[in-house]
Amino acid sequence: MENSSKQRLWIWLLLAISLSLNLYGITRGLPNGDQDWANDSIAPLGPLVYAKSMLYQEPWSSKYPPFHYMVLTLLYAPYAVYLYVTGDLTAPTAHYPYGLRDPQFALMILTLIARVASALMGTGIVLVSYLTVKLLYGRVAGLISGFLLATSCAVIYYSHNANIDVPQLFWISLALYSFVCLLNTYETRHYVLLGIFSAFAIGTKDSAYALFPGLAISLIWFHIRHEQATSERHRWLSALFHRKLLYGFCTFVIALILVFNIPFNWQGFVEHVQFHLGRTVRVSGVIKQSASIVQGDLTLIGRYLFYFSQAGGLPAFLLLVVGFLYCLARFPQKSWPLVIPIVTYYLFFLRATGTSHLRYGLPVYLILTWQAGKLASDLMVSKKIPRLLSTAAVLLILVYSGLYGLSLDLLLLRDSRYAAERWMEQNIPGGAVIAALRPEYSLPRFPVGAKVRHVNNDRRYEIVGDVESEWDDYVVVDISLPGRIKHMPKIYRLLHERGFCPIASFKTEPPLFSSDVFHAVNPNIVVFQHNHQPALCIEVPDVQENHSAREGRLLAGAQ
Numbered sequence: 042m043e044n045s046s047k048q049r050l051w052i053w054l055l056l057a058i059s060l061s062l063n064l065y066g067i068t069r070g071l072p073n074g075d076q077d078w079a080n081d082s083i084a085p086l087g088p089l090v091y092a093k094s095m096l097y098q099e100p101w102s103s104k105y106p107p108f109h110y111m112v113l114t115l116l117y118a119p120y121a122v123y124l125y126v127t128g129d130l131t132a133p134t135a136h137y138p139y140g141l142r143d144p145q146f147a148l149m150i151l152t153l154i155a156r157v158a159s160a161l162m163g164t165g166i167v168l169v170s171y172l173t174v175k176l177l178y179g180r181v182a183g184l185i186s187g188f189l190l191a192t193s194c195a196v197i198y199y200s201h202n203a204n205i206d207v208p209q210l211f212w213i214s215l216a217l218y219s220f221v222c223l224l225n226t227y228e229t230r231h232y233v234l235l236g237i238f239s240a241f242a243i244g245t246k247d248s249a250y251a252l253f254p255g256l257a258i259s260l261i262w263f264h265i266r267h268e269q270a271t272s273e274r275h276r277w278l279s280a281l282f283h284r285k286l287l288y289g290f291c292t293f294v295i296a297l298i299l300v301f302n303i304p305f306n307w308q309g310f311v312e313h314v315q316f317h318l319g320r321t322v323r324v325s326g327v328i329k330q331s332a333s334i335v336q337g338d339l340t341l342i343g344r345y346l347f348y349f350s351q352a353g354g355l356p357a358f359l360l361l362v363v364g365f366l367y368c369l370a371r372f373p374q375k376s377w378p379l380v381i382p383i384v385t386y387y388l389f390f391l392r393a394t395g396t397s398h399l400r401y402g403l404p405v406y407l408i409l410t411w412q413a414g415k416l417a418s419d420l421m422v423s424k425k426i427p428r429l430l431s432t433a434a435v436l437l438i439l440v441y442s443g444l445y446g447l448s449l450d451l452l453l454l455r456d457s458r459y460a461a462e463r464w465m466e467q468n469i470p471g472g473a474v475i476a477a478l479r480p481e482y483s484l485p486r487f488p489v490g491a492k493v494r495h496v497n498n499d500r501r502y503e504i505v506g507d508v509e510s511e512w513d514d515y516v517v518v519d520i521s522l523p524g525r526i527k528h529m530p531k532i533y534r535l536l537h538e539r540g541f542c543p544i545a546s547f548k549t550e551p552p553l554f555s556s557d558v559f560h561a562v563n564p565n566i567v568v569f570q571h572n573h574q575p576a577l578c579i580e581v582p583d584v585q586e587n588h589s590a591r592e593g594r595l596l597a598g599a600q
Contacts, residue, residue, distance in 0.1 A: 051184055052171065059167040059191035062446055063160035063200035066453035072149035073486055075137060077203060078458070080482050080561055081105075084155035084203030085148045086139075088113035089121075094309075095302075102309035104316065108244035108300045109208045116154050155203035162211040163200030167191045169214040170407065176221050177375050178368075178415035186414025188439055189360075192446035194556035195352040195399055195406065201453065205246050206400045212242035213249055213404050217379075220256055224378065227267050232289030235260075240296030247317050251390035252404055255382030261286070263378065326395050341397060342387075348399040349406055351558045354445035356438040361409040364416035372415070379408050399558070441554065448552040452563050457547040458485035461517075461566040464545055465491075469515060476513040483519040483564050508539060514571055516541050521548070521565035541569035 070078035075086055083105070091110035094101035101107065124130035129142045138144035167187045174183035190196055199206045216238035223231035239256070242249035261281065268283060301310050327344060328337030350358035368376040383405050391401060417438070420431040462485045469475070471490040478484075478496050487493045496508055508516055516536060520529060533543070545568040551557040 048180060052168075055171065055184060055187050055191060056164055056168060058188070058443075059164040060160065062191060062197050062450060063163045064157070065450040067153065067156050067160060067201055069201065069453050069456065070458070070486070071152060072145040073152075074145060075139075075148055076481050077152060078456075078482055078561060079202035079204055080480070081205075082152075082155075082203045082482065083110065083113070083205065085151035088117050088155070089151075092117075098305065100308040100312075101302075101306055102312035102316070105205050105246060106244045106301065106313065108241055109205045111300075112208070113155050113158060113203075116158055117151060120150060120154065152203055156201060159202060159204075159207045160200045163196055163207045164191075165211050166196065166207070166214045166407070169211070169218050170411065173214070173218045173221050174411045174414050176218075176225060177411065178372070179418060181418040181421070182411075182414035184414070185417045185435070185439070186410045189353060189357055189410045189413055189442055190407065192439075192442045193353045193357075193406070193410075194446050194449040194558060195403060197446050197449050198559055198562065199400060199403075206403060209242055209246035209249055210403050210407060212238050212245055213252065214407060216242055216253075216256070217408070220260065220378075223260070224263055227264070227285070229285050229288060232285045233292045236289040236291070236293035237296050240293050240300060244297065244300035248390045248394070248401065249404070251386040251388070251393075252382045253385075254389065255385035258385075259378035259381050323393060323395055325392050325397060327397060328392065338392070341392065344397055345391065345402045345405070348397075348402055349409070351556075352399060352406055353442055354554070354556070357413070357442045357445075360413040360417060360438055361406075364413035365409055367416045367419075368412040376412065379411075383408060444554040445556050448554045449556040449558075449562070451552050452549065452557060455549045455563070457549045457563050457566055460549070461485040461545075461547040461568070462487075464547070465517075465568070468545075473514040474512055475515045475517055476508045478508075478516065478518040480519075480522075483522065483561055484517060485566060487517075508536065508541070513541075516569040518567055518569070519560075519564040520567045522560055536569050540572050542572045543567050544570045 077084055081104075087103070088110050091101060091103075091107060092114045093099070095114075103110070121130070124141070124147060129147060131140055131142070133140040139148075141147045167190050170190055171183040171187040174186045196207065196210075199210075216235055219231050219235040219238055222228075223235060235256075239249075239253050243253070264283065264286060265281065298304070301313075303310050325337070325341055327341045328334065331337030331340055346358075346362075349361060352358075353361070369380065386404060391397070391405075394401065417435045420426065421428070421435055423431055465485070466488050469488055469491060471488070472492065474492045474494065475487060476494050476496045477487070481495060494513070518532070519525070520532070525532060536542075547566040549563050551563070557563060
C-alpha cells in the first residue's frame with residue numbers, strides 16, 4: 042500500500058509540473074482583439090465560424106479538419122450563453138466587434154478557453170504516455186519519458202497556443218495507448234478505441250493519417266499470430282476478417298464520417314481533400330533541392346534530428362537517439378511495432394509535404410521519448426556502471442531538460458513585443474500612420490489611436506509591400522522570420538530607398554538555458570520612421586553577418 046501511494050505521488054507531481062509549465066504565461070499577448078500571437082491559431086473566431094456554418098447548414102471547409110473546432114465549440118458554448126444572457130452579446134455580426142459590448146475582453150476569454158484546452162491536452166499527453174510506457178517498459182521508464190515530454194519546449198510552447206498540434210498529439214497518444222493495450226490483451230474494446238482515437242487524430246489534423254498504415258501493418262501481423270496461436274483455425278485469411286478487426290475498422294470509418302460530417306457537408310469535405318492533395322501530397326522541398334534522392338532523404342532526416350535536439354535540449358536528444366537504438370536491439374518485440382508507424386509517417390507525410398517544421402515531427406518525438414525513458418531507467422539499475430554515477434547522469438539530463446523547458450516559459454513573459462509596445466506608447470504620437478508588415482501574429486499590439494495599415498508582402502519576404510513615405514509615418518516589421526533573415530539587406534535597402542530609417546530594435550536576451558527556438562516567441566521587432574530627422578536613426582545592424590545558426594533554430598518553429 043505504501044509503495045502504491047508513492048507511485049501515485051510521483052504521478053501527481055509529474056502532472057503538476059506539466060500543467061504548471063503549460064499554464065505559466067498562458068495570457069501572453071492578450072487582449073489582442075481577434076488576433077493571436079501564434080501562427081495558425083484557430084482562436085478566437087474559428088470555432089464560432091464553424092458553429093455558425095453548422096447552425097445554418099452552410100458548406101464548411103478549412104485548412105484543418107473540423108474535430109478540434111467541434112471540441113472548442115462545446116467549450117465556448119457556456120461562455121457564449123453567458124454573454125447572451127447578460128446582454129454582452131446582441132445582434133451578432135461577421136465583422137468586428139461581432140455584436141459584443143466589450144469585444145476585447147470577450148475575445149480574450151474565448152482565446153484563453155482555447156489555450157487552456159491545449160494546456161490540459163498537453164498534460165493529458167504526459168499522463169497517457171506514462172501509462173503507455175508503464176505497459177511497455179515499466180513504471181520508472183514511464184515517469185522519465187513523461188518528464189521528458191512535460192519539459193520539452195515543443196510540448197510546452199504548443200500547449201500555450203490555440204492551434205491544433207497538441208490536440209492532434211493528444212489523440213495520437215490515446216490511439217497508441219490503445220494499440221499497446223491491444224497487443225497485451227487482444228480485447229475487443231481496444232480495437233474499437235483504437236479506431237475511435239485514430240479517427241479523432243486524423244479529424245484534428247490530416248497529417249496523422251500517415252501514422253496509421255504502419256499501425257495497421259503491425260496490428261494485423263500480431264493479430265494473425267495471436268489468432269493462429271489461440272484458435273483452431275490457422276488460416277491467415279480467416280484471422281484477417283476476424284470480427285475484432287472488423288469492429289475496429291468499422292468504428293474508424295463511422296467516426297471519420299461523423300467527424301467530417303460527410304452526409305451534410307460533402308462540398309466542404311471535397312474542398313478540404315482537394316486542398317491537401319494540392320498542398321500536402323507532393324515531395325519535400327529539401328529532397329527537390331538535393332542532388333540525389335538519397336542525399337535528400339539524409340538531409341531531411343538530419344533536419345528533423347536537429348529539430349528534436351532543439352525540442353528538449355542536446356542531453357535529452359542524445360538520450361532519445363541512444364534509447365531508440367538500445368530498445369530496438371534489446372527489446373525488438375516491443376519496439377519494432379512502433380518503428381513501422383514512424384516509417385510510414387516519414388514516407389507519407391514528412392517526406393511528402395513541401396516544408397519541414399518541428400511540430401510536424403512531434404508524433405515521432407513522442408515515441409522516441411518512450412525508448413529514452415527505458416534506457417534511462419535501465420541505466421539507473423545497471424550493474425555494469427556504478428549506480429551513483431549512472432543515477433547522477435540521468436538526474437543531470439532531467440534537470441537540464443527541466444531548466445530548458447522552463448526557459449521557454451520565462452521567454453514567453455519577456456517577449457520582445459512587450460518592450461516594443463511600451464516604446465511605441467511613449468514615442469509614437471497619436472494619429473500616426475503605421476505600416477505593419479504581415480504576418481500579424483508576429484507583430485506587437487499597437488498604441489490606441491494609431492492608424493495601422495497591415496501590409497502584405499510576397500511569399501519570399503523580399504519585398505516590403507506598398508509601404509510609401511507619402512502616407513506612412515512608421516514601419517514595424519518582425520525582421521527575424523526565417524525568410525526575412527536571408528533577405529535582410531534587401532529589406533533595409535528598400536525601406537531606405539523609400540525614405541525610412543531604423544529608429545528602434547527589440548530582441549530579448551534569451552535565458553541561460555536557452556530554448557529560443559520558435560520565431561513566434563521573442564521576434565526581432567524593428568521600427569522604421571520616415572526620415573524627417575536622420576539624426577534619430579539607430580546604427581543599422583551588420584545585415585551581412587552569418588545568420589545561419591539563428592535561422593536554423595527558427596526553422597524549427599517556422600510554423
